[in-house]
Amino acid sequence: MSSNALAKPATDSPPAETPTPAMPAPAIHNPSPAVRVENVSKMYRLFNSRGDRLKEALNLFGKPYHRPFWALHDISLDVPRGQTVGILGMNGSGKSTLLQIIAGVLAPTTGHVAMEGRLAALLELGAGFNADLSGRENVVMNSTIMGLSRREIDSRIAEIEAFADIGDFFDQPVKTYSSGMFVRVAFSAAIHVDPEVLIVDEALSVGDARFQEKSYRKFSSFKEAGKTIIYVTHDRSSVLQLCDFAILLHKGRLVEMGEPRHIVNLYSEILGFGDLRAKRQDRAAEEAPPAPAAIAAGSSGPATVQGNRPAALPAPEAANRPPELSAFLADRSGQNQLSGNPTYNADEYVYGNEQAEIVDYMLLSEGRVNPSAVTCGSDLDIYVKIRFHQPHEAPLVGFGLRTPKGVQGFANNTSWMPDTVIPPVEAGEVAVYHFRVKLLLQAGAWFLLLSVAGSQADLWQIRNNVGLLELLADNRFDGMAMLPCSAEAVAG
Numbered sequence: 001m002s003s004n005a006l007a008k009p010a011t012d013s014p015p016a017e018t019p020t021p022a023m024p025a026p027a028i029h030n031p032s033p034a035v036r037v038e039n040v041s042k043m044y045r046l047f048n049s050r051g052d053r054l055k056e057a058l059n060l061f062g063k064p065y066h067r068p069f070w071a072l073h074d075i076s077l078d079v080p081r082g083q084t085v086g087i088l089g090m091n092g093s094g095k096s097t098l099l100q101i102i103a104g105v106l107a108p109t110t111g112h113v114a115m116e117g118r119l120a121a122l123l124e125l126g127a128g129f130n131a132d133l134s135g136r137e138n139v140v141m142n143s144t145i146m147g148l149s150r151r152e153i154d155s156r157i158a159e160i161e162a163f164a165d166i167g168d169f170f171d172q173p174v175k176t177y178s179s180g181m182f183v184r185v186a187f188s189a190a191i192h193v194d195p196e197v198l199i200v201d202e203a204l205s206v207g208d209a210r211f212q213e214k215s216y217r218k219f220s221s222f223k224e225a226g227k228t229i230i231y232v233t234h235d236r237s238s239v240l241q242l243c244d245f246a247i248l249l250h251k252g253r254l255v256e257m258g259e260p261r262h263i264v265n266l267y268s269e270i271l272g273f274g275d276l277r278a279k280r281q282d283r284a285a286e287e288a289p290p291a292p293a294a295i296a297a298g299s300s301g302p303a304t305v306q307g308n309r310p311a312a313l314p315a316p317e318a319a320n321r322p323p324e325l326s327a328f329l330a331d332r333s334g335q336n337q338l339s340g341n342p343t344y345n346a347d348e349y350v351y352g353n354e355q356a357e358i359v360d361y362m363l364l365s366e367g368r369v370n371p372s373a374v375t376c377g378s379d380l381d382i383y384v385k386i387r388f389h390q391p392h393e394a395p396l397v398g399f400g401l402r403t404p405k406g407v408q409g410f411a412n413n414t415s416w417m418p419d420t421v422i423p424p425v426e427a428g429e430v431a432v433y434h435f436r437v438k439l440l441l442q443a444g445a446w447f448l449l450l451s452v453a454g455s456q457a458d459l460w461q462i463r464n465n466v467g468l469l470e471l472l473a474d475n476r477f478d479g480m481a482m483l484p485c486s487a488e489a490v491a492g
């Protein structure tokens, strides 16, 4: 195993911490890691002004004029050969810094990275390209630097040219390229050097849709060929689809490593709450899985949908409710608290004659409260709190899910659910209604619509796009709805 970034003496001490042993990824099939990151920390020096930087450089007594900023704290990680690891984290969590250190283009302040095999890093695409040389000449130069022989380059250049697909421009100086052409050539050159380890920093999002699709296919073929891939992205669906395991970085620390779905859930929670509340919740969930409470507003029967039914609504057992839900149900003040929900969309569009008001809602899915992202096909519990300004025998309460372009994926209301009994309401009453729906929809962003009405023609309040939820793909299909289906070969 060769080292590409050995420890160098630290000028500032890293924050005191017990060094962690390298965390092995789950389900390791090959015990020898392709990449080993050991106790890596990275400190950047922050100066208040250029003058301070100069003063520090010129000070004979080594007086510091900087503030140390630790972008990475004691990261240890083993990436087994042939596995794909996804690195998730909010902006500034240290993902790029870690990739650059693994790629050897940045030295760690303390710690050590060891790597086996040829590495291709899709970090700064085309960083080494010479503007006066043609695409072809740059590819030859780049491949030579990567250690390919002239014969290997000659055998691949046609494939690189075809993948880049920029026509005659391939033989023109790259300074005449559009930025898209430049990226296509650089990307194509980088992935055709036959690396053992591929490091990808959001590079799959370059180019137009066709090029992205082609890059995605190439990525999959790398995986199939047993290459080791380290993949940084904000795209949670692709982590679920492509990665064998994932890690979550938060404020420069490796928070957790594990199964992609678990890490994606944690990341989604951090995005929603900005802290690690999810981790605590998930731990609690493992000890005592919270059963969502049933209809709270006195309905005697469960709300159901036709067809592929979600799990039946359970009996109301207050002891099993998440504390957030208990507090939500107990609060009948009728005050508008919508903006307190992390999934609330302030750009909602509200209309109706205001005979009733939707004052709050709560979402539960996969054991989490108000998740900003959930997996396609999981059950979603929607609790809607309504303040009524006039009495009604059986108000109509509904919800819908729409795409960002406003296409209705699904909508329903209590009057269309045959088993549901909605009790009468008084003027001034604050009631809560509960829906459960199986999210059999395509991955992507879905806006929540909530509604209350006296009848189909007497719309009291429609809160269009009141919430935003991201559905994450767990399996693949095309179209808007995930219709339950199966296939078999039929013998003749």
Ligand SMILES: Nc1ncnc2c1ncn2[C@@H]1O[C@H](COP(=O)(O)OP(=O)(O)OP(=O)(O)O)[C@@H](O)[C@H]1O
Pocket: 044, 045, 046, 069, 071, 089, 090, 091, 092, 093, 094, 095, 096, 097, 098
């Ligand atoms: N050269 C630098 N000097 C000082 N601070 C830096 C430098 N490069 C990065 N940082 C800081 O280090 C932290 C981690 O940055 P990094 O780019 O690794 O995050 P990231 O997770 O890749 O973010 P993003 O998702 O926005 O790309 C950030 O707070 C950033 O401001």
